[in-house]
Amino acid sequence: MSKILIIAEHAHGVLNQSTAKCVACASEIPDAEIHVAVVADNSEAVAAAAAGLASVKSVICVDNPANENQLAAVIAPQVVALADGYSHIFGPSTTFGRDLMPRVAALLGVNQISDIMEVIGSHSFKRPVYAGNAIVTVKAPADIPVVATVRAASYRAVAAGGDAATSSASIDVECPEHTRFIELQTGKSDRPDLQTAAKVVAGGRALGSKENFELIFKLADTLGAGVGATRAAVDAGYVPNEMQVGQTGKIIAPELYFAIGISGAIQHLTGIKDAGTIVAINKDPDAPIFEVADIGVVGDLFAIVPELQAALSG
Numbered sequence: 001m002s003k004i005l006i007i008a009e010h011a012h013g014v015l016n017q018s019t020a021k022c023v024a025c026a027s028e029i030p031d032a033e034i035h036v037a038v039v040a041d042n043s044e045a046v047a048a049a050a051a052g053l054a055s056v057k058s059v060i061c062v063d064n065p066a067n068e069n070q071l072a073a074v075i076a077p078q079v080v081a082l083a084d085g086y087s088h089i090f091g092p093s094t095t096f097g098r099d100l101m102p103r104v105a106a107l108l109g110v111n112q113i114s115d116i117m118e119v120i121g122s123h124s125f126k127r128p129v130y131a132g133n134a135i136v137t138v139k140a141p142a143d144i145p146v147v148a149t150v151r152a153a154s155y156r157a158v159a160a161g162g163d164a165a166t167s168s169a170s171i172d173v174e175c176p177e178h179t180r181f182i183e184l185q186t187g188k189s190d191r192p193d194l195q196t197a198a199k200v201v202a203g204g205r206a207l208g209s210k211e212n213f214e215l216i217f218k219l220a221d222t223l224g225a226g227v228g229a230t231r232a233a234v235d236a237g238y239v240p241n242e243m244q245v246g247q248t249g250k251i252i253a254p255e256l257y258f259a260i261g262i263s264g265a266i267q268h269l270t271g272i273k274d275a276g277t278i279v280a281i282n283k284d285p286d287a288p289i290f291e292v293a294d295i296g297v298v299g300d301l302f303a304i305v306p307e308l309q310a311a312l313s314g
């Protein structure tokens with residue numbers, strides 16, 4: 001039997017969907033018993049949500065005021081203290097998991113497997129390399145714990161309907177103080193979260209300025225969509241870094257993705273590999289984005305987007 005511990009991602013008392021996607025991945029492992037660890041300052045609401053996920057057998061709460069700001073350096077030794085007896089320890093390949101899981105692997109003295117996108121067997125997984133242009137099958141040794149991140153975009157969240165037992169663990173580890181929380185800088189937005197939105201409207205360098213990027217925000221608001229951008233648009237200062245989609249940004253899997261004034265560089269495409277319908281607007285008919293788009297519109301975005309906006313609003 002494989003005993004799998006999933007580290008819950010959460011903020012402000014809300015369980016992030018990435019956790020339910022990790023559960024989906026873990027449940028592909030034959031004969032898996034799945035536990036979720038909620039490392040928090042007040043785990044109650046998150047633990048209740050985790051306990052309600054299908055396939056989860058048990059939720060372990062670790063409450064400590066030091067966990068208020070979810071610092072990877074502080075959480076990692078607590079996860080390691082829980083690790084005994086588990087064959088697998090999984091976290092999501094989101095910013096949270098990418099920060100935390102390598103520390104867990106290092107403290108346990110094992111290598112990490114990054115971005116599991118398919119389970120082949122209990123110790124054999126598929127993962128992308130070269131910005132998603134090749135898929136490799138990796139095999140982990142069976143006699144040490146598998147510490148891994150799960151590529152959230154490759155999995156659908158498990159449904160609710162579970163009724164897992166919840167318990168508290170008191171952990172006696174020294175939380176490091178060399179990493180301290182100073183402040184969280186984040187864009188405040190009422191729009192759907194880019195990583196979990198069903199629809200995303202994204203803009204590229206072609207927008208030309210921060211002011212022009214408002215066209216993208218307006219269209220997104222009309223569609224009830226999240227907003228993404230290319231690295232070129234981020235580097236040009238049109239939008240903040242947290243909106244970057246791609247190899248060095250966020251990997252997303254919306255049902256509908258609008259790529260507006262985006263060339264379709266491989267580093268961008270790797271972030272939308274699992275998107276459903278891709279709609280591209282580009283003035284260059286030979287732009288690589290048209291090779292992956294389901295619907296392509298060749299033309300000037302500054303004419304097409306306002307027209308689309310008017311049609312949708314009217």
Ligand SMILES: Cc1cc2nc3c(=O)[nH]c(=O)nc-3n(C[C@H](O)[C@H](O)[C@H](O)COP(=O)(O)OP(=O)(O)OC[C@H]3O[C@@H](n4cnc5c(N)ncnc54)[C@H](O)[C@@H]3O)c2cc1C
Pocket residue numbers: 203204205206229230231232233244245246247248249250260261262263264265266267268271281282283284287299300301302
């Ligand atoms: C290691 C590495 C990591 C990277 N990571 C990422 C990443 O995570 N995400 C990412 O996005 N990029 C990433 N990049 C950068 C990537 O290679 C591209 O440079 C970037 O994606 C290009 O952004 P863009 O499509 O906005 O700009 P461009 O390539 O300049 O394309 C602009 C497009 O807009 C079209 N256009 C221009 N004007 C109009 C108009 N008026 N109407 C309609 N269309 C118009 C053009 O025809 C063109 O196709 C990375 C690069 C490297 C080397």
